Amino acid sequence: MLAKSAATLSCKGVLSLALYALLLSYPAAGFERTEDRLPCAHRSETKMALFGDLHVHTSYSFDSYISSQRNTPWDAYRYAKGEAITLSDADGEQTLQAQLQRPLDFTGITDHAEFLGPINICTTDSSAAGYWFPYCVLTRSNIYVLQLLAANYWASLGVLSETNDGDREASFVCQMSDCDGAHNATWQLIQQAAEEHYDRSSDCSFTTFVAYEYTDAPGGKNLHRNVVFRNENVTATAISTYDTGSRNVPELWSRLRAECLDDDVNCDVMAIPHNSNLSGGLMFPDPASEQEARDRLRLEPLFELIQHKAASECRFDRLLGRGLATEDELCDFEQAKSDNLTMLATVFGKVRTASAAPVGLDDFGRRNMVRNALKDGLALEQSSGINPFQMGFIGSTDTHSATPGGAEENNYVGHLGRRDAGYRNIQDHFFDNPGGLAVVWAEENSRDAIFDSMRERETYATSGTRPIVRFFAGDEIAVDACAQPDMIAQAYRDGVAMGGRLEQPASPRFLISASKDPGSPGNPGNDLQRIQIIKGWVDTGGTTHEHVFDVAGNANNGASVNPANCEPVGSGHEQLCRVWQDPQFNATESAFYYARVLENPSCRWSTLQCQAAGVNPFAADCQTQADARTAEQRDAGAIGDVYSKCCLDPAQEPFYSPVLQERAWTSPIWTSAAH
Known part of the structure; x- marks a missing residue:
């Protein structure tokens, strides 16, 4: 791409010859360059x-x-x-x-x-x-x-x-x-x-x-x-x-x-x-x-x-x-x-x-x-x-x-x-x-x-927080990879990253690591509770299945929130890492695997805003509080009931809870069946 661009730089007037020379001297990237721009001073071969x-x-x-x-x-x-x-x-x-x-x-x-x-x-x-x-x-x-x-x-x-x-x-x-x-x-x-x-x-x-x-x-x-x-x-x-x-x-x-x-x-x-x-x-x-x-x-x-x-x-x-x-x-x-x-x-x-x-x-x-x-x-x-x-x-x-x-x-x-x-x-x-x-x-x-x-799907989703999550798979991933100082470089060398595909692996190992969201000044991030790997597969008869594996951390770590003010109670992990193998792996079945990282419980946005309005979803008199605050809003021009939803009983709701677990989901890694 750079060679093609060289012939057109002068007529486009985008880059000077000095800048083009700088590009030529810059270390080769693992991605295609299609733009005329300065190279980044900060880059990483193992990615950021x-x-x-x-x-x-x-x-x-x-x-x-x-x-x-x-x-x-x-x-x-x-x-x-x-x-x-x-x-x-x-x-x-x-x-x-x-x-x-x-x-x-x-x-x-x-x-x-x-x-x-x-x-x-x-x-x-x-x-x-x-x-x-x-x-x-x-x-x-x-x-x-x-x-x-x-x-x-x-x-x-x-x-x-x-x-x-x-x-x-x-x-x-x-x-x-x-x-x-x-x-x-x-x-x-x-x-x-x-x-x-x-x-x-x-x-x-x-x-x-x-x-x-x-x-x-x-x-x-x-x-x-x-x-x-x-x-x-x-x-x-x-x-x-x-x-x-x-x-x-x-x-x-x-x-x-x-x-x-x-x-x-x-x-x-x-x-x-x-x-x-x-x-x-x-x-x-x-x-x-x-x-x-x-x-x-x-x-x-x-x-x-x-x-x-x-x-x-x-x-x-x-x-x-x-x-x-x-x-x-x-x-x-x-x-x-x-x-x-x-x-x-x-x-x-x-x-x-x-x-x-x-x-x-x-x-x-x-x-x-x-x-x-x-x-x-x-x-x-x-x-x-x-x-x-x-x-x-x-x-x-x-x-x-x-x-x-x-x-x-x-x-x-x-x-x-x-x-x-x-x-x-x-x-x-x-x-x-x-x-x-x-x-x-x-x-x-x-x-x-x-x-x-x-394009390569080396991505993950979060529910809004910022944990750092890695996910790799390969037959050659080391059993002790989590202990290696160059763990990520080895994982790229020996396997595929999230979003990748393993063709007919023999018995793949999965490396999953997560670091908690460090948070921002005055707003510390949540500790990690556990990591799960979700597997989906199709058997030789064409029927699909799924299974969820807990692979690191502890679902019963006792963490919760203080119902009075939503402050976190208990602790979890700052980091988790595991090399895992699927105990049910069958080389004749195609499958996908993705990791789900769960943080300790924290209060939902609605709980925080209800409490800020003087309505505590955890309080026995929540509805009384809601009625009082709604009356105030009506006096100020609001129409209808404003705060009663703060008092919904999660035991009567199919999905809602005042407390949630923030999470991250990695892109899957696919494994193809041996023929």
């Missing part, structure tokens, strides 16, 4: 954990703007880098200050492609005829009820429609003004913001990615993808559902291949599906053709396992005492009761649509949970020769408040603008959560290094 967020909405997204959220991609990047920004309060006034306790290493802004043009017209230029379209006026309104009407309009236009025919011109605003031109103008702004905040110096302090969200949700069933580009070379437009038609993700893949991957423009891209828990069973269908299977493999190497609309690993209903094709009781973690996006339709404390009603376990789509999709992928490979569901894991926030990385339980300001600001967070979005983080093992903090590692 970089924390980021690849699911972020700003005022360029319709559902962010209509929630009195006015921060742009520029502001979101500033927030990701540790600067304070101003957010809307519950009354729609820009009064709240938000700031991360620790900055991120990388971020991608993913505003909805579908309405980039119309929202630009509705909000930026009063001389445009479309600016005065009635629903544009409602969109700009600061009156809550009018904003909700605007939200319903935009959603019904295609994003949640069962009958989206791919015709954006159905919107009158596009008949009054040039939506295509406005779309392209906004797409250029997204690219400009990413470029201005990307640190191309040798400091490599922060990396941005040009990205957007492809937002298809027929009947509210989530088929969303975050489309992330490797470098500044991107498609001419942000390809949307209006370009492909609904229920047609394969057309998105086809267009990304034609306009990026297969076009000789140094373009690379991936699409990251999210919220399969809300997909109504539609996210992971059997491929209709070999081309579809190969497109999914090539273009979707990652899956967003957790974000603010719940987790999608697996599902266990505590009231029923059973799970969705699982017996794993830890699968009750941050689950939504419904199976579609209308689960957000709670206003003034009440659910406002029947489609948001709880969905019973027996009616919940099996592949709404990614662990089941991974298992079914093994069965598909056994029958067809291709496993289309080889996906690594990341987490992100899906913030609609321009707050990337805002996944700290004790610093959670909400992710939906005024809709969950202040008391509304408890009242209307109690069952949401702060989301998670994407962690990438990369040689340096640059687009090429991070993107290559994402």
Whole structure:
């Protein structure tokens, strides 16, 4: 790549000859360099954990703007880098200050492609005829009820429609003004913001990615993808559902291949599906053709396992005492009761649509949970020769408040603008959560290094905290690897890292290590409780199975929280490491393995905010406290019951608990069967 670039440097005027000479003298990297930029002063051949967020909405997204959220991609990047920004309060006034306790290493802004043009017209230029379209006026309104009407309009236009025919011109605003031109103008702004905040110096302090969200949700069933580009070379437009038609993700893949991957423009891209828990069973269908299977493999190497609309690993209903094709009781973690996006339709404390009603376990789509999709992928490979569901894991926030990385339980300001600001967070979005983080093992903090590692699935997801987790497998992994000073270098030499694949191993060993989140000043991280390895496999008859192994630490370490103030009680581990072999390993069966790292119990964000309001979920008189605080909020203008959810009895809830265990999930390692 460097040789090719040398012939064009002078005409591009990007790098001086001196800088090019510096690049040539720089040690060879283990990833492909496609950019003209300074080499990073800090890099590691054994890679470093970089924390980021690849699911972020700003005022360029319709559902962010209509929630009195006015921060742009520029502001979101500033927030990701540790600067304070101003957010809307519950009354729609820009009064709240938000700031991360620790900055991120990388971020991608993913505003909805579908309405980039119309929202630009509705909000930026009063001389445009479309600016005065009635629903544009409602969109700009600061009156809550009018904003909700605007939200319903935009959603019904295609994003949640069962009958989206791919015709954006159905919107009158596009008949009054040039939506295509406005779309392209906004797409250029997204690219400009990413470029201005990307640190191309040798400091490599922060990396941005040009990205957007492809937002298809027929009947509210989530088929969303975050489309992330490797470098500044991107498609001419942000390809949307209006370009492909609904229920047609394969057309998105086809267009990304034609306009990026297969076009000789140094373009690379991936699409990251999210919220399969809300997909109504539609996210992971059997491929209709070999081309579809190969497109999914090539273009979707990652899956967003957790974000603010719940987790999608697996599902266990505590009231029923059973799970969705699982017996794993830890699968009750941050689950939504419904199976579609209308689960957000709670206003003034009440659910406002029947489609948001709880969905019973027996009616919940099996592949709404990614662990089941991974298992079914093994069965598909056994029958067809291709496993289309080889996906690594990341987490992100899906913030609609321009707050990337805002996944700290004790610093959670909400992710939906005024809709969950202040008391509304408890009242209307109690069952949401702060989301998670994407962690990438990369040689340096640059687009090429991070993107290559994402392509290789050397990633893991966290529920918002920052433990450091390694996971390797191989026949040659040393039994005493945890005791070796060059443990990681040996593991790379003797095995494959998380996200990798072992072809017909004889008897693999798995190396798993974890270090606790060190925390930030005044906010120490949680101790580790234990590490588990989750195995999924398909037997020779085509039946899939799973098993959860505790491999390090202790589930019964006595750790808990003080119910009066949520301070931690007891201790755990600062570090855990183990070399483990599967006692049930069968070389004739294909399998996957991933690690799940569990921290000691801590209080959920809702518990912290309830206590801060004077309502203690652990108190015997919780409801009395809730009634008093609700009366105060009503006197100040709130409508409906505000704080009663603080007093929910977890023994009567299938998923909710005031105490949780933060966790991390590594990407799987696959093992192929011997033939």
